[in-house]
Amino acid sequence: MRVPVVRNILEVNDRIANEHRALFKKNNLLVLNLMSSPGAGKTTLLENTIGHLKEKLSIGVIEGDIQASVDAERIIGAGAAAVQINTGGACHLDANMIKEALPAIDIEKMDLLFIENVGNLVCPAEFDLGEDYKVMILSVTEGDDKSEKYPLMFHEASVLLINKIDLLPYVDCNMNKIRETVLKINPHIKIFEISCQTKEGLDTWFQWISDHIKR
Amino acid sequence: MRVPVVRNILEVNDRIANEHRALFKKNNLLVLNLMSSPGAGKTTLLENTIGHLKEKLSIGVIEGDIQASVDAERIIGAGAAAVQINTGGACHLDANMIKEALPAIDIEKMDLLFIENVGNLVCPAEFDLGEDYKVMILSVTEGDDKSEKYPLMFHEASVLLINKIDLLPYVDCNMNKIRETVLKINPHIKIFEISCQTKEGLDTWFQWISDHIKR
Numbered sequence A, B: 001m002r003v004p005v006v007r008n009i010l011e012v013n014d015r016i017a018n019e020h021r022a023l024f025k026k027n028n029l030l031v032l033n034l035m036s037s038p039g040a041g042k043t044t045l046l047e048n049t050i051g052h053l054k055e056k057l058s059i060g061v062i063e064g065d066i067q068a069s070v071d072a073e074r075i076i077g078a079g080a081a082a083v084q085i086n087t088g089g090a091c092h093l094d095a096n097m098i099k100e101a102l103p104a105i106d107i108e109k110m111d112l113l114f115i116e117n118v119g120n121l122v123c124p125a126e127f128d129l130g131e132d133y134k135v136m137i138l139s140v141t142e143g144d145d146k147s148e149k150y151p152l153m154f155h156e157a158s159v160l161l162i163n164k165i166d167l168l169p170y171v172d173c174n175m176n177k178i179r180e181t182v183l184k185i186n187p188h189i190k191i192f193e194i195s196c197q198t199k200e201g202l203d204t205w206f207q208w209i210s211d212h213i214k215r
Helices: A002-026 A042-053 A070-078 A095-104 A151-156 A165-170 A175-185 A202-212 B002-026 B042-053 B070-078 B095-104 B151-156 B165-170 B175-185 B202-212
Strands: A030-036 A059-065 A081-086 A112-116 A133-139 A159-163 A190-193 B030-036 B059-065 B081-086 B112-116 B133-139 B159-163 B190-193
Touching: A002 A095, A030 A042, A030 A202, A042 A059, A042 A070, A042 A112, A042 A202, A059 A070, A059 A095, A070 A081, A081 A095, A133 A151, A151 A175, A159 A175, A165 B165, A175 A190, A190 A202, B002 B095, B030 B042, B030 B202, B042 B059, B042 B070, B042 B112, B042 B202, B059 B070, B059 B095, B070 B081, B081 B095, B133 B151, B151 B175, B159 B175, B175 B190, B190 B202
Parallel strands: A030 A112, A030 A133, A059 A081, A059 A112, A133 A159, A159 A190, B030 B112, B030 B133, B059 B081, B059 B112, B133 B159, B159 B190
Antiparallel strands: none
């Protein structure tokens, strides 16, 4: 009984996501759907990215959380427009939630919109939100076996940011193993090694964004 | 349309979970449902726990993963009986999956059964598996704001293990804030601070288990 219901939800989701995609394209807006485990560093990455790019680009963030608005407050503090979605229990964002959030931000003058998904390595990967690219963060403290156990998100992402590399001396994590297993699942994924703490590697990520801005 | 379907699934789940609970009680089996984000250290905790208690207790593990069996192999290597459930996409275990797994392990002679849930801070907390206690792991690398953003699991857990405390000097994580915010959600939760790397604090956790064994 469950499978047909899920399929129906995904069909409705995809139709709404396609409407978003058309709207984003019309506005020359680059939209990135940011996904990771809880605590991998999504909001800290956004703070760093906004801090670096806000002089050149107009940036907005749709924040997805089960409850609370601490992340949206951090984003506004960093200097971007933000709207908070509280999913009220749901473990992922879907296209209809984005539809509810869009009127609250002015995308007409915007260059870059981040959608920070709920911290979850599973379900967010199943829902198209109309974004241009799915961007995934994995922190080295999570270990080097995550792509074997949660393959879908690694398969769907266009970019993988491996974060917290400043902690590599203290944890049991083989970077070569991450690269090899991820590239087996997704040979076209772009991998950046970064630390939001020391700022190492962030320049290559900022450059990737600049290269993909549409106007 | 979605809510009634979910409610129906949860009702069926609870009926099956109650059957498990009766079976576990009849066998004087302590059953712990272990939940956390991906990479917080569930399997490493189990390896340590099995290593310490296997001379005194007969231990089994039901391993839940979306795919792969690397965790079950680690458990068998540590000296316990293990059965692997592959959820094939589902982001949590449910009582029916446990029903499928139980015939594969001999619980009649067993003192302690761990159910290692899928790495996810959201949905596993919604599904009763018939366990005695929900035990949650939070690693300090995930930050000190998780209970505000993912309150349900903190509310449902009887025990919280705060893991990776050896990394506290290198991360921005306030232990007092974790304790205060968690106790506000769940005043009865038992909190242990541990490191599976240095073994610090593990003795108190082993003692908690010994105190709750039923025979």
